Amino acid sequence: MVLSAPGIPVRGPSGSSAHFRGLARAFARRMDTRIVAAVEVDQRGEHGLLDVPVEAAPPPRFVTRRFPERREAHWADNVLEVALQGPRADLVYERWTLFSKVGRDLARTWGVPHVLEINAPLLDERLRFESVRDEKYARSWQERSLAGADRYVAVSPELVEWLVSMGVDRDRVRCVPNGTEALTGTRTEPDDFTIGFVGSMKPWHGADRVAEIAERAGGVPVLVGDPPVSEQELADAIASMDVALAPYAADAPEWFCPLKVAAYRAQGTPVVASDVGSMRRWVGEGGTVVPPTIDALAAACRAWRGRRAEPVLRSWDVVATEVLDGIGSRS
Numbered sequence: 005m006v007l008s009a010p011g012i013p014v015r016g017p018s019g020s021s022a023h024f025r026g027l028a029r030a031f032a033r034r035m036d037t038r039i040v041a042a043v044e045v046d047q048r049g050e051h052g053l054l055d056v057p058v059e060a061a062p063p064p065r066f067v068t069r070r071f072p073e074r075r076e077a078h079w080a081d082n083v084l085e086v087a088l089q090g091p092r093a094d095l096v097y098e099r100w101t102l103f104s105k106v107g108r109d110l111a112r113t114w115g116v117p118h119v120l121e122i123n124a125p126l127l128d129e130r131l132r133f134e135s136v137r138d139e140k141y142a143r144s145w146q147e148r149s150l151a152g153a154d155r156y157v158a159v160s161p162e163l164v165e166w167l168v169s170m171g172v173d174r175d176r177v178r179c180v181p182n183g184t185e186a187l188t189g190t191r192t193e194p195d196d197f198t199i200g201f202v203g204s205m206k207p208w209h210g211a212d213r214v215a216e217i218a219e220r221a222g223g224v225p226v227l228v229g230d231p232p233v234s235e236q237e238l239a240d241a242i243a244s245m246d247v248a249l250a251p252y253a254a255d256a257p258e259w260f261c262p263l264k265v266a267a268y269r270a271q272g273t274p275v276v277a278s279d280v281g282s283m284r285r286w287v288g289e290g291g292t293v294v295p296p297t298i299d300a301l302a303a304a305c306r307a308w309r310g311r312r313a314e315p316v317l318r319s320w321d322v323v324a325t326e327v328l329d330g331i332g333s334r335s
Contacts, residue, residue: 005031005039005097006087008080008104013043014058017051017232018204019263020123023182024099028056030324031097040087040106042079051232061086073103073138077145080104088113095119095331098153102126103145108152117331120153122163124259132257133208157327159261160282166259181286183323184266185235189243191271197223199305200245200273202238202264204229210251210278213298217251220302223309243271247305250277250287254296262286272315274308276301290316 005028012020014028031037037056044060064078084106096118098107111118127146130136150170156177158164164179199218203209211227218225228241242248248268258281265286268275275291277283278301284293290313294300 005037005099006083006104006107006110007039007041007099008076008083008101008106009099010042010063010076010079012099013046013048014039014041014060015045015050015052015054016043017048022052023123023263025052025054026183026185026320027324027327028054030320032056033321034324034328035094038090038093040083040090042083052235059086059090071137073136073141073145076101076103080106084109092116097121097327099123100126100149102130102142102149105149105152111154112152117154118152119155119157119327119331120150121157121159121327122167123159123261124257125163125166129257155331160259161285162259162281178326180323180326181318182261182263182266183318183320184263184270185239186317186319186321187236187239187270189236189239189241189271191243192240194224194244194246197221197309198226198244198246199223199249200226200228200242200247201249201251202228202242202267203262208252208256210249210253210256213251213253213301214249217249217298217301217305220298221247221305223247223305238267239271242267242273245273247308248273248275248291249301249305250275250283251298251301252278252280252283252296254278254280256280256296258282266318269313270315270317272312274311274313276304276308288316290314 039058041060044058061082087110092114094116096107096111099121107118127142136142157180159182164177167177168174201214215225250265269290275287277287277293278296279293287293292304294304
């Protein structure tokens with residue numbers, strides 16, 4: 005497994021890191037698994053359990069911070085060098101990183117299949133929410149880093165269509181939504197009507213709306229994830245919520261596949277979510293999807309008071325099975 009993104013440490017606290025670890029554990033239950041990454045742990049500390057070897061590449065030297073995109077590309081070169089020093093793999097699975105073609109180079113060197121996982125249109129995301137110093141350089145890298153995989157795994161239907169629009173053969177793309185840990189949370193009956201939220205505080209996640217939604221619904225807000233908790237503590241916290249929120253704003257990206265909804269559904273906690281992207285597909289019968297206004301979200305929360313949903317688990321083992329299904333020799 006390859007993760008060349010410096011901003012996603014394998015043992016980090018974010019959903020991106022948790023996603024990678026969950027899938028790594030699922031792969032390791034099926035086959036010998038090795039992880040080569042840019043970063044194993046950063047200043048936020050070590051989080052999550054992972055009984056899979058991780059080899060982290062050293063950061064690049066002599067690259068000025070005035071050109072962060074070039075720094076990322078050089079770091080990916082170091083990831084490739086570390087990977088080639090280890091044993092040959094039978095399959096290369098890579099989380100797409102904008103300035104990396106490590107997975108493709110490894111697969112071509114070893115003559116094995118290359119699976120590229122797509123979680124967002126990364127350049128579009130950076131241009132919208134962060135900054136890009138050299139857009140021309142970044143666009144040239146996007147074209148190179150997307151090219152040549154044997155299979156593309158996209159976490160949402162919107163990303164399938166985006167890949168096709170980028171020139172990827174539709175027959176090589178498979179939609180494989182995210183999963184969650186196969187843990188049963190212990191429900192502690194709250195004294196108050198609790199309306200919860202799990203996740204980071206990224207601008208589009210809607211965490212800043214939770215308190216007002218809870219107040220209008222006659223409930224008490226509960227935010228989990230900052231600081232991070234263990235996976236079992238997270239399952240317990242979700243199970244103890246009366247309603248769980250995915251309160252994205254109207255201008256939230258449409259391409260995401262929220263880990264939080266999979267975690268909510270696994271515990272049978274009713275989901276109240278904004279109607280953006282494929283949220284209706286993710287929530288299904290496990291909650292209510294409404295227009296992304298505070299009033300609509302609060303009303304939906306009130307409607308679920310005193311009720312539970314049927315637990316539906318989509319585990320990382322299921323995700324791994326779907327990823328690996330049909331992968332044989334290099335096509």
